[in-house]
Amino acid sequence: MKISVIGSGGWGTALSLLLMENGNDVTLWSHSEKESETISNAKENPFLKGVPLPDSLMLTANLDCARDADAVVLATPSFAVRETAKKLAPLLSPKTVVVSVAKGIEKETSLRMSQVIEEELRGKNNVVALSGPSHAEEVGRGIPTAVVLACLDLGVAEWVQDLFMNERFRVYTSSDIIGVELGAALKNVIALCAGCCDGMGFGDNTKAMLMTRGLTEMARVGAKMGGRKETFAGLAGMGDLIVTCTSDHSRNRRAGLLIGAGMDPQEAMKQVGAVVEGYYAAASGHAMAKKCGVEMPITEATYNVLYNGAPLRETFTTLMTRSKKHEIEESWV
Ligand SMILES: NC(=O)c1ccc[n+]([C@@H]2O[C@H](COP(=O)([O-])OP(=O)(O)OC[C@H]3O[C@@H](n4cnc5c(N)ncnc54)[C@H](O)[C@@H]3O)[C@@H](O)[C@H]2O)c1
Known part of the structure; x- marks a missing residue:
């Protein structure tokens, strides 16, 4: 198949290698x-250091x-998805399937990335969302990974599944693109917040609490x-939450670590030096x-x-001292 990967950050590059x-x-x-x-001169992408790129990859x-x-x-950061989809609109044939891999929600509209893409492409193309616990640094090195591909039309998701799936990259399908x-x-x-807690010197208990309660609020708004x-107990929910809250590869967690150690949030974003999607997703x-x-x-x-x-420690204390709750909320379970 002929595939164009739009966005040469770490993720677009790792997926290009997999597809090749x-x-x-x-x-x-x-x-x-x-x-x-x-990238062409170095035969390596600075966003994916240490992974050589073959000559056959067209740039x-x-x-x-x-x-x-x-x-x-479509593998640009989420803030650039609308402008990129707008530029793609006159170029795409209706038969082209668009795979959305950016992880974000448009701030102004609260639209999901597939909705933003569908708006710009005027619904002409099938759009599938790929997500899950998948650091580019690991996929680029062929480390076994599993993701989920979601599309209302499961037949389209299954077609895309065949493009990506191999013995080191397992792909599940789902019709719950919203979740x-x-x-x-x-x-x-949640990962940014978990990083803050690590930066403040809190422990594993704190992180487990954040991940579990974080998943609860994600599922609550998701439902x-x-x-x-x-879906939130699956790869795109719990799976991605585990990897993002615990891994040193996670920029969201790294930004949180700096903030937790006392750095101003804006300065922390600059220091991480790459897109910290959690910063936008918080808004x-x-x-x-x-x-x-x-x-x-x-x-x-x-x-x-x-x-x-808001001051970090005081804000955290406010979280800990919210009114008493039952763990399982009957209203949405
Ligand atoms: N890196 C990962 O491990 C990973 C894994 C899964 C999903 N994602 C998601 O993939 C998306 C891309 O992340 P990444 O890690 O590859 O990014 P990155 O930080 O490695 O690279 C950013 C890329 O965005 C490009 N860019 C900057 N401004 C742009 C614009 N206005 N229009 C188009 N492109 C622009 C840059 O040129 C660069 O190639 C994000 O939404 C991220 O959440 C990343």
């Missing part, structure tokens, strides 16, 4: 000529590479938005919680620390 390994013709598009040249900064593609993998995309975006906020709560999650009338205490607390200058 599976026998596809792959072109990797960069946002700038300079980025494409850097370009020209979006025309998406014309006549059987599939387009999969919300899990992908919202867990980054309200039309997702299935079981989107906060807006979504308000819109749906759903409580998301960890997301709210993280939002207040990131955007309103």
